[in-house]
Amino acid sequence: MMNKDEVISKTIDFVKTELKGETTGHDWFHTERVWKISLKLTKEEVANPFIVQMVALLHDVDDWKFNNGKDDSNVNKLGSWLKKMALSEEESKQILGIINSLAFKGEGHSSAMETEEGKVVQDADRLDALGAIGIARAFASGQQFGQMIYDPNIKPLVGATKEEYKKQYTGERKNTTLNHFYEKLLLLKDLMNTETAKKMAEGRTIFMQTYLEKFFEEWDVKD
Numbered sequence: 609m610m611n612k613d614e615v616i617s618k619t620i621d622f623v624k625t626e627l628k629g630e631t632t633g634h635d636w637f638h639t640e641r642v643w644k645i646s647l648k649l650t651k652e653e654v655a656n657p658f659i660v661q662m663v664a665l666l667h668d669v670d671d672w673k674f675n676n677g678k679d680d681s682n683v684n685k686l687g688s689w690l691k692k693m694a695l696s697e698e699e700s701k702q703i704l705g706i707i708n709s710l711a712f713k714g715e716g717h718s719s720a721m722e723t724e725e726g727k728v729v730q731d732a733d734r735l736d737a738l739g740a741i742g743i744a745r746a747f748a749s750g751q752q753f754g755q756m757i758y759d760p761n762i763k764p765l766v767g768a769t770k771e772e773y774k775k776q777y778t779g780e781r782k783n784t785t786l787n788h789f790y791e792k793l794l795l796l797k798d799l800m801n802t803e804t805a806k807k808m809a810e811g812r813t814i815f816m817q818t819y820l821e822k823f824f825e826e827w828d829v830k831d
């Protein structure tokens with residue numbers, strides 16, 4: 609039987625290989641930051657650090673957005689990795705359950721995390737969508753979805769249902785990356801589970817607001 613440290617280190621190698629060369633901001637370095645922030649936030653919660661680390665490391669190996677909005681189409685990859693690691697059924701179930709409820713699916717459908725482990729990884733993942741890195745990741749992701757940087761004629765969707773929100777990933781709704789700030793990124797600070805993440809999110813959000821002010825200032829060319 610493998611010990612926990614071995615499982616973690618093998619999982620790191622697996623994820624590095626899986627996410628190698630990923631160009632939309634879901635690369636290994638994103639996962640590495642989420643893993644590190646998660647460990648930092650774990651100090652605040654009574655969470656199981658092994659589960660936290662496995663969830664953080666594996667959270668982007670399968671993602672509904674990479675599969676044109678089809679849920680769970682890649683979930684076998686994750687499941688078979690957990691089998692390979694010979695985890696107990698209980699541990700595998702915990703890890704898979706948290707990863708499945710992690711993804712933000714629209715304003716009205718932010719998944720409420722029930723477990724302490726889920727709460728810290730959700731915060732860490734959301735933090736990495738904010739601030740300077742968050743801005744870079746948003747534009748990199750936007751490129752993948754074929755979005756324009758900004759189009760004043762395309763208004764952001766406010767109070768979207770899960771179905772409405774998802775349409776941007778299936779091509780049924782044209783969106784812009786600037787809209788994504790208003791549809792999601794600026795809302796995340798109020799959805800943080802832990803105090804540390806809340807504080808970090810506030811600073812990162814102020815920075816994004818300053819960025820948006822500058823963006824629109826430069827957009828409106830004055831003579």
Ligand code: ADP
Pocket residue numbers: 633673710711712733734736737742745746747749750753755776783784785788793
């Ligand atoms: P989470 O991991 O919290 O579910 P997502 O997977 O939705 O978040 O988003 C991961 C990254 O992709 C974030 O940096 C986010 O800003 C970016 N992203 C997701 N959807 C869009 C979009 N429509 N436009 C621009 N960036 C996006």
Ligand code: NI
Pocket residue numbers: 634638642667668733
């Ligand atoms: Ni992520």
